[in-house]
Amino acid sequence: MVDAHRTFVIVGGGLAGAKAAETLRAEGFTGRVILIGDERDRPYERPPLSKGFLSGKDERDSVFVHEPGWYARSEIELHLGQTAVSIDRAAKAVRLGDGTVLHYDKLLLATGAEPRRLDIPGTGLAGVHHLRRLAHADRLRRVLAALGRDNGHLLVAGAGWIGLEVAAAARGYGAEVTVVEPEPTPLHGVLGPELGQVFADLHRERGVRFHFGARLTEITGQDGMVLAARTDDGEEHPAHEVLAAIGAAPRTALAESAGLELADRAHGGGIAVDARLRTSDPDIYAAGDVAAHQHPLIGARLRVEHWANALNGGPAAARAMLGRDTVYDRVPYFFSDQYDLGMEYSGWAPPGSYDQVVLRGDAGKREFIAFWLSGGRVLAGMNVNVWDVTEDIQRLVRSGALVDPQALGDPAVPLASLGG
Template sequence: MVDAHRTFVIVGGGLTGAKAAEALRAEGFTGRVILIGDEREHPYERPPLSKGFLTGSAERGSVFVHEPAWYAAADIELHLGQPAVQLDPESRAVRLGDGTRIHYDKLLLATGAEPRRLEIPGTDLAGVHHLRRLAHAERLRGVLTALGQENGHLVIAGAGWIGLEVAAAARTYGAEVTVIEPEPTPLHSVLGPELGALFADLHREKGVRFHFGARLTRIAGVDGMVQSVYTDDGDEHPAHDVVAAIGAAPRTALAEAAGLETAPGPGGGIAVDASLRTSDPDVFVAGDAAAVRHPLLGRRLRVEHWANALNGGPAAARAMLGKDVSYDRVPYFFSDQYELGMEYSGYAPPGSYDQVVCRGDVGKREFVAFWLSEGRVLAGMNVNVWDVTGPVQDLIRSGAEVDAEALADPGVPLESLGATA
């Protein structure tokens, strides 16, 4: 039976919020748990939206975190299709779009992120898409199917993970694909030029055209439909549809209006400490919107990937219950593009490392890459090589110097490097 004297509210109906609600019950919390989501869908996972669901290899039902009946069985009160529009920390209350006011004893903001918009002429034309929600993916799957059948052209703005995964899906359907990216390689801000070029080669082999060093400046249309796009270097590209994949911005408006501390800089986010607590002791943040003071990395970091949502929600739930929490997980994400599967652990933006070491066969795309600074492993990426994430993360956590030659030698177990470094 639910104890109505304590109420924990979760704002955000995605993976983070659903896993936080699950963790509260698993930890024995018997108070009210209220989950608020601005979509009418039950909480679902986002990676399939640009991977299996988009390509048609996964069904719609596979994306949901729990079966709908689970929430009632776990005594989770759902407010779906109802955005939270105001947070009042002083009275500890959240107001919904329909005027409903909900009191909380502890609050978790799992508001996530939203796609950045192209701020150029022509974005109001039919055929301009974003990919963040299940409805977006359903619509885009139909678009890619039609483009493939009609030999249509898709232009993708942005060669990040979403852009490349959409490109791979589009080529699977048979669509013509052009990717426009201002950096010199795909994934430049994550992998740097050394490994970004590998993904460019992979996609070119599959028929994707790249236009690097350029930005979209205008989308042109006829009768309200996309016809072509223009870049800042004067080029024109044919297009029947355009996907904006230029990143995501944390959804911080609710927190900012309530006076909670936010993180400065382009990454932004809602500032939290290692226990995921905000500047208000009764309000916590997890998932894409959280800018965490990371104990392991020694800096404030906002991570937008699936593993952060999966693990951050339960960590925040434990902190809300007063448990000792230090959220120090190594950042992790994965991607599937054609026959290439990869996992990345760590954090090594360009400028933070001085050496890239690979073990395995890069030409066959079966290898592990490591980004090092002064001999210490900052990040590792395994490409079509499996069951090494644990040892890679152990090397990152150790913070110890490793021998580059041994690191590059597949005959030297990664576990031994971590043990003796």
């Protein structure tokens, strides 16, 4: 039986919000838990939208965090298809789009991020897509299957993780694929030039065409349908469908209108939170893609748009809301599956932060581990088709210990023996 003496409200019906609600109950919270989501689907995980579900390997029901009856059994009040439009911090209340006002003792903002839009002519054509929500994936899955049947052509704007994963799924259906990317290699801002070429080669071997060093300037069509896309170097690419995969922006409008502190946009923006995921208002917390977290281990403010951050950040915020002595210092982690390549990345090594890249294994065979080092210390590691090493990589990142680069690159030296 719920005790209505305390109410915790969660705005955001994604993985972070759902896991926060689950953790509140698991930690013994007996007050009201209200979960607000602006989609009509119950909370789901986003990685399958560009991986297993999109490729047709997994069924739609596999994406959901909990089965339908879990919320009622756990006495979680779901407000789906509802948008939180304002926060009254003085009254400690959230107003929904239908006029409902919900009072809170503690509030968690897990509003996520939204796809960045192409600001060019032609984006209103029916064949221009984004991928962020389950409804997007439902539609795109049908589109890719049709392209494969009809020998159609998909143009992807952006060679980041989403762009490459969708390209792989499209080739799996048999569609023709062209990827346009302004940088000289895929994933340039994450992996740098040293490792981006690995992914370029992977996709080229599967028939993907790349056009690097260019940006889309116009999408052309007829009768509302896409026909081609033009780039700023004068090229024109045939296309029946276009995916805009140029990144995501944190959904901070609700926090901003409430006067909460935001992080510098030059560093990813987001809602500024401390090591306990608390905002500038001590009764409001933020987690997941929208949170710009002052990371105790990294020593910098990070906004991480990956599954593991939502999976672990939501529960950490819930414990902090309950007054637990919580410090959120997880090593950033994400993964990707493309064709027969599986990879995991642990750590944080943006361009300019490292002075050395060390490879262990055979990059040509795409069975290796890459390490990004600064001053002999491991900032990040990526294992490609090499498994059961994430714990060792994260230990090296967390320890900050000096490591011999030669030993680090030698597969004969056990990773567990390095770093003291």
